[in-house]
Amino acid sequence: MTRPGAAVTVPAALFDAGLDAVLAEAARDTGGPALRAVPDGGPAVASDADGDGAGDGLELARAAASAVRDPELPMLTLADLGVLRSVAYAADGAVEVALTPTYSGCPALAEMRAETVRALHDAGFPEVRVVTVLDPPWSTDWISEAGRRALAAHHIAPPGPAPRPSGPVPLTLSPTRTAAPEVACPLCGSGRTEEISRFSATSCRALRRCLACREPFEHVKEI
Amino acid sequence: MSDEHLSASLAAGAEDGEGRWAFGTGFEDPLHGVDTTVPDGVDAGALAALCLALGDDALVGAQRLAQWTTDAPELEIELALANIGLDLLGQARLLYARTGQVDGTGRGEDDFAYWRDADAFRNVRLAELPRGDFAFSMARLLALSAWRLALFQRLAAAPDPVLAAIAAKGVKELAYHRQFAADWIVRLGDGTEESARRMQAGYDEAGPWLGELAADTSADALGGDAAGAAAELRQVWEETARAAGLTVGAYPAHPGAGRSGERTEHLAPLLEELQSVARAHPGAAW
Numbered sequence: 038m039t040r041p042g043a044a045v046t047v048p049a050a051l052f053d054a055g056l057d058a059v060l061a062e063a064a065r066d067t068g069g070p071a072l073r074a075v076p077d078g079g080p081a082v083a084s085d086a087d088g089d090g091a092g093d094g095l096e097l098a099r100a101a102a103s104a105v106r107d108p109e110l111p112m113l114t115l116a117d118l119g120v121l122r123s124v125a126y127a128a129d130g131a132v133e134v135a136l137t138p139t140y141s142g143c144p145a146l147a148e149m150r151a152e153t154v155r156a157l158h159d160a161g162f163p164e165v166r167v168v169t170v171l172d173p174p175w176s177t178d179w180i181s182e183a184g185r186r187a188l189a190a191h192h193i194a195p196p197g198p199a200p201r202p203s204g205p206v207p208l209t210l211s212p213t214r215t216a217a218p219e220v221a222c223p224l225c226g227s228g229r230t231e232e233i234s235r236f237s238a239t240s241c242r243a244l245r246r247c248l249a250c251r252e253p254f255e256h257v258k259e260i
Numbered sequence: 261m262s263d264e265h266l267s268a269s270l271a272a273g274a275e276d277g278e279g280r281w282a283f284g285t286g287f288e289d290p291l292h293g294v295d296t297t298v299p300d301g302v303d304a305g306a307l308a309a310l311c312l313a314l315g316d317d318a319l320v321g322a323q324r325l326a327q328w329t330t331d332a333p334e335l336e337i338e339l340a341l342a343n344i345g346l347d348l349l350g351q352a353r354l355l356y357a358r359t360g361q362v363d364g365t366g367r368g369e370d371d372f373a374y375w376r377d378a379d380a381f382r383n384v385r386l387a388e389l390p391r392g393d394f395a396f397s398m399a400r401l402l403a404l405s406a407w408r409l410a411l412f413q414r415l416a417a418a419p420d421p422v423l424a425a426i427a428a429k430g431v432k433e434l435a436y437h438r439q440f441a442a443d444w445i446v447r448l449g450d451g452t453e454e455s456a457r458r459m460q461a462g463y464d465e466a467g468p469w470l471g472e473l474a475a476d477t478s479a480d481a482l483g484g485d486a487a488g489a490a491a492e493l494r495q496v497w498e499e500t501a502r503a504a505g506l507t508v509g510a511y512p513a514h515p516g517a518g519r520s521g522e523r524t525e526h527l528a529p530l531l532e533e534l535q536s537v538a539r540a541h542p543g544a545a546w
Contacts (some may be wrong), residue, residue, distance in 0.1 A: 135293075138350075138429075140346075140347055140350060140433060141347055141350030141353075141426070141430060141433060142347045142348070142349045142350025142351070142353075143350065144346070150292075167292075167293065168292065168293025168294070169290070169292050169293050169294055170294075171291075171294060171354075171422070171425035171426065171429060172421065172424070172425035172428065173428070174425070174428050174429035174432060175429075205413070205492065206409060206413070206431065206438075208406075208438060208439060208442055208496060208500075209439065209442075210442060210446055210499065210503035210504075211446065233336060234339060234340055235340065235436060235439070235440060236336075236339050236342075236343040236344070236436075236440070237339060237343075238339070239343075240343050240346060240347065244339075258436075260433075
């Protein structure tokens with residue numbers, strides 16, 4: 038995030054008349070430095086840092102950690118969701134797993150941590166540490182392709198590209214409630230859908246309805 | 261994952277001190293495993309004070325939003341307000357954890373949330389005013405989220421990497437909060453005669469408390485550019501009013517500042533409710 042200047046006026050771009058400019062801005066910023074560390078939207082599970090191959094069991098640890106499921110979106114693994122940031126041996130020989138929270142208040146993080154420790158214990162690693170990584174902040178762009186397919190298969194619309202404004206965050210002042218990105222219905226495929234509420238059963242999901250098949254559905258909102 | 265499986269995992273976590281799943285006191289450190297050293301050149305006193313103040317804004321604001329639970333105009337609105345409160349609660353937890361690391365006391369989030377009395381809180385007073393009606397709640401949410409978003413955008417470049425990371429994460433959440441409030445203000449202001457009247461009243465009630473936000477310069481010591489954030493708040497406040505057909509008065513600011521420890525009579529009862537279970541059962545976990 039670049040720091041805005043100390044000017045006392047805010048650029049007019051803060052007030053965005055329409056979505057197009059926001060999307061264009063997001064498209065321009067695609068692949069910004071904060072996200073380049075995670076190519077192709079995949080989770081940044083650390084590769085073998087010392088380059089000595091899989092003989093040290095790290096592959097097994099990585100596989101065990103990668104298979105842990107998200108407690109609130111159980112069709113996704115933590116690797117699919119992009120919250121699993123790295124699996125590595127620490128200096129003291131413990132397996133150190135780095136997780137990043139989706140939202141600051143995500144109540145599932147404690148469960149994810151406990152479940153990760155259990156999975157690694159079951160895989161034969163007695164010394165396990167789970168650490169929290171806050172920077173860079175989690176983005177829905179890190180949800181893997183497999184994860185997106187799993188969401189859609191469970192009738193949850195996967196997120197589009199996350200907005201990455203580099204200056205002031207645009208605020209849309211519109212009298213209608215449909216000022217949200219075009220999202221296809223995960224049931225019938227129609228692009229004619231509208232947002233019911235930007236907040237839903239969990240922090241990460243919005244509630245929408247399809248104007249073609251009339252079914253309500255959830256959408257993992259871009260962040 | 262079955263519930264039984266999950267319970268076993270959580271119980272195992274509690275035994276070895278690695279974690280505990282509890283809704284009450286006894287949460288584990290939300291900054292667990294984060295590098296917590298304070299970089300050279302960062303004023304630890306100013307950093308702790310800012311983290312505490314921003315944590316208090318979030319905790320008190322979240323508690324007010326929680327008062328809409330079971331009482332919101334629509335189920336969707338109730339979910340939205342609860343989710344917004346949850347985001348703020350998460351931000352408060354991280355900020356309190358950082359405060360306790362930096363101020364040398366080693367206090368944890370529970371100590372800050374449950375074991376301080378009203379006079380030790382440093383939130384802006386707008387956050388502690390009574391819940392009011394939905395229109396006032398939206399006016400207050402717009403002001404607090406627009407200001408906090410502007411501050412957090414600037415603090416994302418703070419010299420303290422932990423505060424910078426908390427801020428960068430918060431920006432994404434606050435953008436949704438601000439948008440939610442602005443959407444409703446425009447809809448109510450641009451709605452029926454009654455909705456416009458009440459939205460104007462909400463704006464007029466919140467307005468005199470904005471001066472306190474604009475006058476707070478505590479973020480400057482951490483690269484926060486308070487004046488820039490205040491200007492952005494002012495612009496959001498006025499532009500939203502214009503889009504909603506509301507007028508913005510030249511309100512005389514209420515004297516004093518929550519950041520200096522001055523409180524309204526409304527904070528103590530709020531805390532009494534928030535803290536009652538923790539104080540009745542110290543150290544309880546389940």
